[in-house]
Amino acid sequence: MAAKNYQVAEILYMVADYLDLEGEEFKVRAYRRAARSIENLSQSIEDVAKSGKLQEIPGVGEAIAKKIDEFLRTGKMEHLEKLKRKSPVDMESLNAVESLGPKKIKLLYQRLGVRNVEHLSKAAKEAKIRGLPGFGELSESKILQSLGNVSSNKRRFPREEVVPIAEMIRKKLQSMNVVEKVEVVGSYRRKKETVGDLDILVVSSSPSEVMDAFLNIDGIDHTIGEGEKKASLVLDNGLQVDLRVVGAESYGAALIYFTGSKYHNIRLRKIAIKKGYKLNEYGLFKGDEMVAGSTEEEVYRELGLDYIDPENREE
DNA sequence: CACACGGCCCATATAT
């Protein structure tokens, strides 16, 4: 696999992050879309560039093609350098802090001059963050807590590495008598070589008990959030695990939704709209009436499609 | 050229 593809994607993601900081909206999506395409590219980006076919990659047009060329030739992208100069904020590490996104990073920079995690930590310890619009005491302590988690290096995990973990969680939840079904969804179910996190879908009439059990599995480093139907935590090895509880009538729709991919979902939704339906994680609806939802097969059939295996739902 | 650009949901915290 071409190592450069990953680098190019990374750098495009970075450009997107900086544009995000500037309040751009559509350029951000454009850059991320191009980055994604390149990640999923089966050929080496260098070969594509050599044959002058960069613009045939979905989401890559004249401007991005030029920038990719520049990066492949010189190892740099002036556009990114310029963005960095203009707004010297360490997006990469700040973005990795839980609960911080472009909007809040921007605010922290403008009001407190926060450029990196060191500044952030200092500001938090000096209690300068509470009181800023959108921040309170709780936000401040959450930031400090997140900074303390060295394990918050975001990386993707090889599938083999997470299989035993996924199985452990699946078994544990499945053994509960209030649990009807458990499935590990997301890119894990699509059998991708690496996964960014684990997504677990559970059918149960007693969500709170499931939440309880989930928040007490072995090897938890810290929890990110918990609600009635949804919880997220991070394991000791840094792997994030999300749990979602749904009712049996929505199981199929939720499976589809949480298995993804994102682009597959968009495609399905468009088909649904064209047929006068609305598709979401709860079911397929005609007006207020649910016409399908408890099984995946049912939803695909109602949309006029053959069943598609999870591995083939990339787009 | 002008225009749209996935669409819907949950969780959390703050603001009213």
Next chain:
DNA sequence: ATATATGGGC
């Protein structure tokens, strides 16, 4: 108590 903003997910 409810609305709004933001982050996050697919």
Next chain:
DNA sequence: GTGTG
């Protein structure tokens, strides 16, 4: 910034 109409 890119892709469509």
